Structure formats: structure tokens, C-alpha cells
Amino acid sequence: VPVTIKEIAELANVSRGTVDRALHGRGGIRPDVEKRICTIAEQLGYRPNTAARALSRLRNKLVIGLLLPSIDNPFFDDLILGAQAAHKELADHGVELIVEQMHGFNIQEQVERIDRLLEKNINALAFTPFDDSQIIEKINSMIESGINVITVNSDINDSKRTAHVGVDFKKSGRIAAGVIGLINPRANVLIVGGSQKLLSHRQRISGFYEVIHSRFPGINVCGNVVSNDDHFLAFDVTRKSLYNRPEIDMIYIVGDGITGVCAAVREFSSHRIDVVCFDDVPHTKRLMSSGQISATICQQPFQQGYTAVTHCYHQFIGLADNESEHILMDNIVKIRESFEDS
Amino acid sequence: VPVTIKEIAELANVSRGTVDRALHGRGGIRPDVEKRICTIAEQLGYRPNTAARALSRLRNKLVIGLLLPSIDNPFFDDLILGAQAAHKELADHGVELIVEQMHGFNIQEQVERIDRLLEKNINALAFTPFDDSQIIEKINSMIESGINVITVNSDINDSKRTAHVGVDFKKSGRIAAGVIGLINPRANVLIVGGSQKLLSHRQRISGFYEVIHSRFPGINVCGNVVSNDDHFLAFDVTRKSLYNRPEIDMIYIVGDGITGVCAAVREFSSHRIDVVCFDDVPHTKRLMSSGQISATICQQPFQQGYTAVTHCYHQFIGLADNESEHILMDNIVKIRESFEDS
DNA sequence: CTGAAAGCGCTTACAG
DNA sequence: CTGAAAGCGCTTACAG
Numbered sequence: 072v073p074v075t076i077k078e079i080a081e082l083a084n085v086s087r088g089t090v091d092r093a094l095h096g097r098g099g100i101r102p103d104v105e106k107r108i109c110t111i112a113e114q115l116g117y118r119p120n121t122a123a124r125a126l127s128r129l130r131n132k133l134v135i136g137l138l139l140p141s142i143d144n145p146f147f148d149d150l151i152l153g154a155q156a157a158h159k160e161l162a163d164h165g166v167e168l169i170v171e172q173m174h175g176f177n178i179q180e181q182v183e184r185i186d187r188l189l190e191k192n193i194n195a196l197a198f199t200p201f202d203d204s205q206i207i208e209k210i211n212s213m214i215e216s217g218i219n220v221i222t223v224n225s226d227i228n229d230s231k232r233t234a235h236v237g238v239d240f241k242k243s244g245r246i247a248a249g250v251i252g253l254i255n256p257r258a259n260v261l262i263v264g265g266s267q268k269l270l271s272h273r274q275r276i277s278g279f280y281e282v283i284h285s286r287f288p289g290i291n292v293c294g295n296v297v298s299n300d301d302h303f304l305a306f307d308v309t310r311k312s313l314y315n316r317p318e319i320d321m322i323y324i325v326g327d328g329i330t331g332v333c334a335a336v337r338e339f340s341s342h343r344i345d346v347v348c349f350d351d352v353p354h355t356k357r358l359m360s361s362g363q364i365s366a367t368i369c370q371q372p373f374q375q376g377y378t379a380v381t382h383c384y385h386q387f388i389g390l391a392d393n394e395s396e397h398i399l400m401d402n403i404v405k406i407r408e409s410f411e412d413s
Numbered sequence: 414v415p416v417t418i419k420e421i422a423e424l425a426n427v428s429r430g431t432v433d434r435a436l437h438g439r440g441g442i443r444p445d446v447e448k449r450i451c452t453i454a455e456q457l458g459y460r461p462n463t464a465a466r467a468l469s470r471l472r473n474k475l476v477i478g479l480l481l482p483s484i485d486n487p488f489f490d491d492l493i494l495g496a497q498a499a500h501k502e503l504a505d506h507g508v509e510l511i512v513e514q515m516h517g518f519n520i521q522e523q524v525e526r527i528d529r530l531l532e533k534n535i536n537a538l539a540f541t542p543f544d545d546s547q548i549i550e551k552i553n554s555m556i557e558s559g560i561n562v563i564t565v566n567s568d569i570n571d572s573k574r575t576a577h578v579g580v581d582f583k584k585s586g587r588i589a590a591g592v593i594g595l596i597n598p599r600a601n602v603l604i605v606g607g608s609q610k611l612l613s614h615r616q617r618i619s620g621f622y623e624v625i626h627s628r629f630p631g632i633n634v635c636g637n638v639v640s641n642d643d644h645f646l647a648f649d650v651t652r653k654s655l656y657n658r659p660e661i662d663m664i665y666i667v668g669d670g671i672t673g674v675c676a677a678v679r680e681f682s683s684h685r686i687d688v689v690c691f692d693d694v695p696h697t698k699r700l701m702s703s704g705q706i707s708a709t710i711c712q713q714p715f716q717q718g719y720t721a722v723t724h725c726y727h728q729f730i731g732l733a734d735n736e737s738e739h740i741l742m743d744n745i746v747k748i749r750e751s752f753e754d755s
Numbered sequence: 756c757t758g759a760a761a762g763c764g765c766t767t768a769c770a771g
Numbered sequence: 772c773t774g775a776a777a778g779c780g781c782t783t784a785c786a787g
Contacts (some may be wrong), residue, residue, distance in 0.1 A: 086759070087758090087780090088783080091782060091783085095782095120471075120780050120781070122468040122471070122780080122781095123464075124782080125763090126465050126763080126779090127783085128763080128781085129462075130782080162415070210716035239755055242754070247429075253748060254596065356776080366595065393769075401745075404746040406746065407591055408584070408587045413583040413623075418765065419765095428774045429766090433765070433767085436772090441773090462763085462764050464764080464765095466766080467765090468763090468765075468766095468780065469764075473766090755783065756787105757786100757787085761783090761784090762784105766779090767776100767777090767778085768777090771775105
């Protein structure tokens with residue numbers, strides 16, 4: 072039988088209000104009383120009832136801000152859907168969600184967007200931080216003023232953000248290498264990188280090399296170019312590579328530019344070339360179902376959005392299961408048949 | 414702003430109790446009043462607050478029985494863990510979970526186990542039904558007496574069970590074929606079937622053939638044997654097949670017996686043989702990390718257990734999102750690197 | 756620094 | 772057939 076605040080209050084000879092104050096460190100309470108109450112609660116293994124708390128919290132809501140560089144980036148569509156799904160489930164529990172979208176990577180703009188969310192009185196921020204000291208400072212000052220901050224999809228070092236929801240990008244790269252090795256352990260691989268500046272892209276490449284070196288000595292990397300996540304540039308560099316190195320029979324695409332790569336393969340290659348890439352935005356799905364992409368490694372964006380919101384809520388109601396601050400989704404390998412109904 | 418029972422009561426000029434009775438068809442209410450209330454609720458888009466309902470329900474619990482043929486079958490371990498995780502989250506909402514385990518496939522025993530759960534006053538049953546008319550009758554009689562029944566992992570036709578949580582096994586087979594075709598589009602495949610009696614195993618094979626026929630004309634099925642889900646029998650039939658058909662370079666394992674197949678491959682084959690199978694019980698994981706299995710198609714048992722419990726709860730509180738009665742998990746392709754931390 | 760009380764929205768005996 | 776009231780467990784103004 073679960074313990075309630077009422078029982079603790081009786082045992083400690085205080086009122087329920089006082090127990091609440093002690094348990095949540097709301098202050099304005101004699102230290103010895105606080106200690107006594109906490110001890111009793113601990114001994115009894117007190118776990119606050121989430122339903123009751125939610126109901127009570129209906130009067131002052133938890134407002135979560137979600138800030139994403141999602142404009143013109145369909146990857147985030149599913150992430151937003153996931154966040155909205157979580158919000159829908161938690162609306163009954165007094166949770167509000169404000170989604171703020173921006174375009175691309177501009178530090179100054181990101182700071183401004185955060186300020187805009189702060190004006191709307193958010194109690195928690197989930198966002199995809201750009202790797203810059205200004206952002207770190209911003210995070211820390213929010214934490215100081217009692218606003219919870221978690222990072223989504225990308226993390227940032229040395230800040231006081233309380234948790235990160237994302238994926239292990241190095242593992243993504245390792246799995247990509249495993250898939251490539253399975254398809255052809257003697258592949259001649261062209262690597263089409265995205266942006267050198269993105270940690271996630273660098274990790275996908277280092278994870279790839281780890282596995283290639285340790286497990287697939289027959290694989291030969293015969294080109295390493297960069298698309299800057301641009302489809303036309305990707306087309307161009309792929310075309311040139313295919314011309315210069317006709318032995319290429321496998322392309323590993325690390326970032327965006329997938330349609331460009333596939334177009335170049337269609338037009339300039341005479342033999343079968345396997346393509347392995349990341350994520351499954353609509354464009355990618357189409358290229359999978361036409362057989363132009365052999366496999367894609369997905370990072371469960373829907374789950375990321377869903378988890379970001381629910382985790383903020385769990386932290387808010389003090390229910391975060393002491394899980395590590397790194398909450399990582401699995402990397403999911405998908406092939407053509409994964410997208411087909413049977 | 415969400416509508417509450419109180420507002421509906423005021424608009425309908427009745428008490429909150431009456432609104433509750435009308436909305437949940439508890440009877441003992443004048444039909445015209447009931448209709449009036451329901452109309453108002455609909456117009457206002459009333460959605461009951463789950464937190465309040467959960468809190469109130471704390472006094473009379475929802476007891477869910479989970480019955481599985483899980484003894485000596487490690488596949489169900491994760492499913493049970495998932496169910497328990499859901500139960501833990503919902504304990505605060507007045508949900509109780511009773512797990513009843515049995516060994517293998519005996520219809521009479523399954524009926525008895527159900528009766529045992531009924532004696533414990535379950536309000537809902539989630540179970541893996543055996544395909545038999547006795548079971549269908551049992552299900553229907555439970556539904557008649559107001560006990561919700563859903564099927565987990567296997568479904569059963571023509572019964573009144575309200576939902577099925579599982580996976581699309583035909584799609585599993587299609588994906589397996591896709592993986593095999595990716596590894597080697599000219600493979601000489603030995604199919605090691607599990608049990609002919611299990612619909613799931615038959616579907617995995619028919620899905621496989623669909624894709625092989627339509628997409629991989631170069632693949633040659635050169636053997637089709639059955640393990641009866643027994644490791645020793647699997648060892649034996651594999652050994653014989655490898656002896657008779659030395660060209661075999663790919664094995665598709667549909668059911669259990671995986672360790673037997675791999676042992677036979679280790680001992681009796683001189684060349685590389687790729688193995689593709691289903692699920693990731695500990696034995697399978699070990700064979701993956703030693704490279705003896707190339708890929709496995711997983712059906713997310715943890716999610717199945719988790720979803721079974723939460724779905725019973727959602728149905729109980731009338732929140733089941735009108736989702737189809739078929740709640741299917743994705744088939745997840747896993748390779749060696751999927752199981753390694755980076 | 757602490758207590759008594761109201762309130763979150765829903766459900767359920769208990770009267771009538 | 773219907774209403775008034777108590778209760779689920781937690782939080783929070785309001786007094787003192």
C-alpha cells in the first residue's frame with residue numbers, strides 16, 4: 072500500500088502543508104522539522120502520487136518551450152509531431168507546449184528566440200543548442216533563475232543543462248559501417264560528408280572508421296567529399312567522384328544532400344551502386360522505395376520529441392527516475408521493405 | 414480551456430453525478446436527460462481529465478491479468494518487463510497487474526489459467542491465445558460479463574477480443590527477405606522453419622517469398638526444413654542440409670532452434686554462411702556479437718508488453734484513441750553493431 | 756515558521 | 772431516477 076502525505080504528517084505530528092514544504096524544499100520551515108519529515112518519508116519509501124499532483128497542478132501550469140532549427144528541415148517534422156503527441160497526453164496534467172521554429176544556424180538569432188520564449192513565461196526549455204559560449208551562458212543563467220533546460224538532438228558541453236535527449240551519433244556511424252560491410256565486405260566506398268562543423272557528422276564518420284578498420288579490412292574508402300548539406304553541391308561532388316573513381320560501388324552519405332547524390336548516381340554510373348544514409352524524411356523514403364537507397368539509419372525523431380516533453384514533465388514533478396542525464400534513442404536500420412505495408 | 418463535468422452539469426441543469434452517469438452509460442437515468450447531457454458534452458468537446466479520473470479510481474482498482482506461454486521461452490522476458498514498466502507508471506492511477514505464466518501450448522491448461530485469473534477478480538485480460546474454438550468461447554463469455562480482453566503477440570480470429578497488440582509477421586518475413594537480398598542477391602538459401610502450426614511462422618515464410626519472387630530473382634531457395642523450435646533437431650536438419658547442398662550460403666531461420674543451426678554451421682561448413690533470424694533473446698545476442706548471425710528482425714517485445722498494459726488502461730478510462738483494434742509494433746532490423754556500445 | 760482549508764475534476768456510496 | 776456530499780492525494784493561498 073502506497074504511503075501518502077497524510078500518513079507522514081500524522082507520524083511527524085505536523086500538517087500536510089508542512090510535509091509538502093519539507094519534501095520539496097520550499098523553504099520557510101524549521102530545519103530540524105524538515106529533516107525529521109524527510110527521514111520519515113524516506114523510511115516509508117514515500118512516492119508522491121502523480122495523478123494527484125497533476126490534478127493539483129492544473130492551477131499553475133508547466134509551460135515548456137521547444138526551440139528548433141526546423142524551418143526548411145523536414146527532419147524535425149517528426150520530432151515536432153512527437154512533442155505534440157506528448158503534449159496532448161499531458162495537457163490533462165497541466166502541461167503547455169510552445170513550439171518556436173527558426174531557420175538554420177545563427178547564434179544571435181537563437182539567443183533572441185530564447186528570449187522570446189522567456190517572455191512567454193516558460194518554465195522549461197527544450198532546444199537544439201548551437202555550440203557557442205553565448206549559448207552556454209544563456210543556459211546557465213536560465214538554470215540559475217529556476218528554468219529547466221534540456222538539449223534535444225544536439226548536446227552542448229560544459230553547460231548546466233539538466234539532460235540531453237538524442238542519439239549516439241558515433242554508434243550511428245558504427246551501425247552504418249556494419250550495414251555497408253554486410254552488403255559488400257569488399258566495397259569501394261565514397262563518403263559524402265555533410266558539414267564539417269557539426270559534431271554529429273564528425274561522429275558518424277569516426278564511428279564508421281572504427282568498424283571498418285576493426286572488422287572490414289576488405290573495404291576501401293576511395294573518396295571523401297563534402298556536400299555542405301546542399302543537394303546541388305552533393306550532386307556535383309558525387310558526379311566528379313564517380314568520374315574520377317569508377318570503381319566506386321558504395322556511397323556513405325553522412326548529412327543532407329541525399330537527393331543530389333542519388334541523382335548523380337542515376338545519371339553517371341553504369342553499374343550498381345549501393346547508397347547508405349541517415350534518417351527517413353519523405354524524400355529519402357521515396358528514394359528507398361525506388362531502390363536507389365539500400366539502407367538508412369534512423370534516429371527516431373518522433374521519440375526524441377516525445378521524450379523531450381515527457382522528460383521535462385517528469386523532472387518538473389520530481390519523478391525523473393534518476394536516469395542518466397543522457398537519454399538516447401536507438402539507431403534503427405531501415406530498408407526498402409521497412410516502409411511497405413504488407 | 415478544457416470543459417469539465419461541472420460546466421456540463423450547470424448547462425444541463427443537473428448534478429455532476431448525473432452527468433457522470435449519462436456520459437458513462439451507467440444506467441438508472443431518464444433517457445431524455447441522458448440524451449440531453451450527451452449532446453451538450455459532445456458540442457462542448459468534453460474530454461474527461463485523466464488525472465482526476467485516475468485519482469478518483471484509486472479506490473476501486475483496475476486489475477489486469479497477463480497470461481503468457483512464457484515459461485522456458487526467453488522471448489517473453491522483455492515483454493513481461495515492458496508490462497511491468499507500464500504497471501509501475503500506472504500504479505499511481507490505480508492499476509494492478511497479475512502476470513500468469515505457463516509452459517508451451519496446451520489449450521486445456523490455458524483455459525484453466527484464465528479461470529485462475531478470473532478468481533482473482535481481474536477486470537481485463539491480456540493474453541497470447543491459442544488458436545482454438547474453446548478459447549474463442551472463453552473470450553466471448555468474458556466480454557459478455559464485462560471483462561475486457563485483448564490479445565498479445567498472437568491474435569485469434571472471430572472472437573470478440575477488443576484489440577490486438579503485436580507485430581505484422583508477414584512484414585517481418587518481407588523485411589527478412591529484403592535483408593537477405595541486400596547481403597547477397599544471388600544467395601542459395603536454406604529455410605529452417607519453426608513450427609508449421611504457428612500462423613506467425615507461416616506468415617514469416619509467405620512474406621519472405623513475396624519479396625524474393627518480386628525483387629530477387631537471383632535468389633535460390635535450395636532447402637526448406639523444420640526445426641519444431643528445437644535446438645537439437647535444428648542442429649540435425651541443418652547439418653544434413655549443408656551436407657546435401659554444399660552451395661548453401663545463407664540460412665533463414667524462422668522460429669527457434671537458432672543455436673542449433675549456428676552450431677551446425679560452425680562445425681560443418683567450410684565457407685562463410687550468412688544467418689538471418691528473428692528476435693534478440695540473450696542466446697541470439699551472443700551469436701550476433703560473435704559474428705555468426707548477420708542480422709535479426711526484432712518485434713519489440715518490451716513495447717508489446719508496455720503497450721498491452723497501457724492500452725487496457727486507456728480502454729478502461731475510455732481514452733482509447735479510436736485507434737484501430739490492431740496495434741502493431743515496427744519490425745526492427747538489428748545487426749552486430751546494434752548491440753554494441755560505442 | 757506552521758496549520759486549517761479550499762481546490763484540482765471525477766466517481767461513488769448514500770439518501771431521498 | 773436524481774442530488775448532495777465525501778473522497779482520491781497533493782498543492783497553495785490565507786491566516787496566524
